[in-house]
Structures are given as structure tokens and as C-alpha cells.
Amino acid sequence: MSEPIKWTAEAEAKLKDIPFFVRPFARKKIEAYAQENSISVITLEIYDQAKQLFNKKFN
Helix, strand or coil, rough: CCCCEEECCCHHHCCCCCCCCHHHHHHHHHHHHHHHCCCCCCCHHHHHHHHHHHHHHHH
16 A cells, blocks of 8 residues: 655645535545645645646536
């Protein structure tokens, strides 16, 4: 199993902007995006990339 994905404090804070009832799903999706792209630390940039990708899928 791979190492757990780390989050920067800024990315964690941004995650809190997401409604609490959706937050666990969003965290999982962002972490899955990071794993698929061999990213070990989720920064604001990675957070925004993942969010844009998901918004395209759901719009």
C-alpha cells in the first residue's frame, strides 16, 4: 500500500469551504485524483485542479 496523502494547511483550510456533508466525498475524490497522478502532497494548486476537473464532470 502507498503512503497516505498529505495535505498542506492551506489546502485543508480550503476543504472546509465545502459543505460538511459533502466534505468526506470531496476529500476522497481529491485524494484519488492525487494518487492517479502520482501526487503525494495536496497543495492549493492540486486542490484547484481536482475541483476544476470534477466541476467539468458534473456541469
